[in-house]
Amino acid sequence: MLFIYLILAAQGASAASRSGIISMDFDLSGQERGKVVKLWIPYPVSDSDQFISNIKVTGDYSEAAVYTDPQHGNSILFAAWDKNAGSRKLSLSFAAERKEVIRRDFPAREPGLDRAFFQPYLGATSLGPVDGEVKNLADKITGDKNSVLAKVRAIYEWTYTNMYRDPETPGCGIGDVYYLLHKLGGKCTDISSVFVALARASGVPAREVFGIRLGKKAQEDITGYQHCWAEFYEPGYGWVPVDPADVRKAMLVENLKLEDPKTAEYIAYYWGGIDPYRIKLAIGRDITLNPPQAGKPLNNFGYPFAQVGDSTIDWLAPATFKYKITYLAP
Numbered sequence: 001m002l003f004i005y006l007i008l009a010a011q012g013a014s015a016a017s018r019s020g021i022i023s024m025d026f027d028l029s030g031q032e033r034g035k036v037v038k039l040w041i042p043y044p045v046s047d048s049d050q051f052i053s054n055i056k057v058t059g060d061y062s063e064a065a066v067y068t069d070p071q072h073g074n075s076i077l078f079a080a081w082d083k084n085a086g087s088r089k090l091s092l093s094f095a096a097e098r099k100e101v102i103r104r105d106f107p108a109r110e111p112g113l114d115r116a117f118f119q120p121y122l123g124a125t126s127l128g129p130v131d132g133e134v135k136n137l138a139d140k141i142t143g144d145k146n147s148v149l150a151k152v153r154a155i156y157e158w159t160y161t162n163m164y165r166d167p168e169t170p171g172c173g174i175g176d177v178y179y180l181l182h183k184l185g186g187k188c189t190d191i192s193s194v195f196v197a198l199a200r201a202s203g204v205p206a207r208e209v210f211g212i213r214l215g216k217k218a219q220e221d222i223t224g225y226q227h228c229w230a231e232f233y234e235p236g237y238g239w240v241p242v243d244p245a246d247v248r249k250a251m252l253v254e255n256l257k258l259e260d261p262k263t264a265e266y267i268a269y270y271w272g273g274i275d276p277y278r279i280k281l282a283i284g285r286d287i288t289l290n291p292p293q294a295g296k297p298l299n300n301f302g303y304p305f306a307q308v309g310d311s312t313i314d315w316l317a318p319a320t321f322k323y324k325i326t327y328l329a330p
Contacts, residue, residue, distance in 0.1 A: 141158045
């Protein structure tokens with residue numbers, strides 16, 4: 001299916017789209033009694049690439065509301081249950097229509113970049129440094145390239161050439177860049193985070209985008225379909241998507257080598273293009289949720305997050321956490 005979209009894009013056909021109903025069902029009734037239970041869910045919003053409608057929230061919570069995290073602007077559905085609650089259930093459903101994104105009509109000349117304005121996308125995160133070994137590698141990759149576009153293209157090529165998808169990585173990976181520069185294997189958050197750190201170390205604004213893939217069947221369990229891709233900012237143009245992680249995933253799934261012609265198709269597609277089988281949910285790293293969670297900032301907000309008292313439930317264990325996400329085609 002995706003290869004068809006590559007051909008359509010190459011032929012200049014209009015952008016594809018994917019729509020459906022996403023349902024998220026949570027049951028925290030089995031968690032420890034006698035403590036307040038809190039749940040934070042990435043809350044989808046409409047933008048130029050996706051349209052979210054018909055949002056419904058039901059449950060037996062004692063309170064629930066939609067908040068925004070002040071640092072990154074992510075929308076958050078927050079719910080809480082009293083310490084003596086016997087049942088703790090919540091359901092969130094919404095209709096989504098997502099467009100294929102193709103952004104490659106770059107300007108012939110790049111204007112200057114307002115570094116102060118883009119500082120949040122140029123600095124380090126707790127697991128994504130931009131100095132030391134990362135900076136040295138970024139300088140080596142970009143060499144004497146002067147434009148943002150030339151630098152970030154070289155980083156994209158280095159990332160998909162040198163990194164690989166490791167299917168044994170839990171979830172989407174945590175994006176520990178220093179560790180990954182030595183291991184090089186990981187999943188989407190790992191590969192995207194290395195790209196972002198190298199771009200930032202080269203003076204290019206970049207960020208990770210966290211979301212969930214839509215199903216390709218009429219009805220599908222997408223509980224484990226979380227995905228992370230990256231964006232960089234091209235001056236005078238805007239945010240541009242890149243997904244070297246999906247290049248490496250396609251290579252693994254289809255048993256492709258870097259020199260294979262089909263790999264070249266994926267490389268070309270995911271440079272400035274992403275398929276419509278994904279919904280954007282959040283951006284940013286080191287997140288303090290709203291209302292604030294207990295403990296340290298959250299590495300990323302790609303998964304639902306819950307705490308019983310001050311203890312965090314493992315979000316990578318939906319069978320224990322007790323949540324299920326489903327997709328239903330229109």
